[in-house]
Amino acid sequence: MTRRASRRTRIAMAAMSGALVLVIASCARADVPAPPDDATPEQVVQAYADAVHAGDCDTAQALVADRSQSWCGDTDITALKVTGTTQERKSTESGDGPVIQRVWVNLTPRGGDASLPDGELMWSYLLDRTGPNGAWRIYDQGMG
Numbered sequence: 001m002t003r004r005a006s007r008r009t010r011i012a013m014a015a016m017s018g019a020l021v022l023v024i025a026s027c028a029r030a031d032v033p034a035p036p037d038d039a040t041p042e043q044v045v046q047a048y049a050d051a052v053h054a055g056d057c058d059t060a061q062a063l064v065a066d067r068s069q070s071w072c073g074d075t076d077i078t079a080l081k082v083t084g085t086t087q088e089r090k091s092t093e094s095g096d097g098p099v100i101q102r103v104w105v106n107l108t109p110r111g112g113d114a115s116l117p118d119g120e121l122m123w124s125y126l127l128d129r130t131g132p133n134g135a136w137r138i139y140d141q142g143m144g
Contacts, residue, residue: 030054030055030056031054031056031059032047032050032051032054032056032059032060033047033059034047034059034062034063035047035063035135036135037131037132037133037134037135038135039135039136040136041085041101041103041125041127041136042082042085042103044063044127044135044136044137044138045080045082045103045105045125045127045138046080046082047059047063048060048063048064048070048125048138049077049080049107051063051072052070052071052072052075052076052077053076053077053078055072055073056072057070057072057073060072063131063137063138064137064138064139065128065130065137065138065139066139069138069139069140069141071109071112071116074111074112075109075110075111075112075116076109076110076111077107077108077109077110078108078109078110079106079107079108079120080105080106080107080108081105081106082103082104082105083104083105083106083122084103084104085101085102085103085104086101086102086104087099087100087101087102088100088101088102090128098128098129100126100127100128100139101126101127101128101136102124102125102126102127103124103125103127104122104123104124105122105123105124105125106120106121106122106123107120107121107122107123108120108121109121121143122143123141123142123143124141124142124143125138125140125141126138126139126140126141127139
């Protein structure tokens with residue numbers, strides 16, 4: 001092998017190694033601890049947003065009553081700030097249901113669709129006590 005061919009081989013190997021590091025880094029995810037059963041609705045929403053951002057779909061899905069409500073793996077939450085909470089009654093066919101919490105946030109999603117465009121927006125999460133030991137869990141979300 002000539003010096004020139006050997007040098008090209010080393011350069012190609014270095015480039016492939018760098019690309020492999022980037023691929024591994026982009027696949028890395030962090031585990032986000034699930035909040036305790038006595039966590040506030042605000043803490044549950046923050047843990048959910050942290051889990052979605054970290055790619056920890058197990059934790060994100062554990063914090064929603066219906067796993068199809070989780071954005072994990074589809075949309076990133078790059079920023080979330082709780083702006084308030086309201087206590088409401090869940091609507092049921094027979095009238096007012098159990099007390100629920102609405103957590104209002106300023107949310108910055110990335111990678112959503114037309115119903116959830118990139119950029120900061122006002123959003124809310126609805127939580128009820130359907131988790132283990134009566135823990136708060138997200139059952140719905142939306143603009144209002």
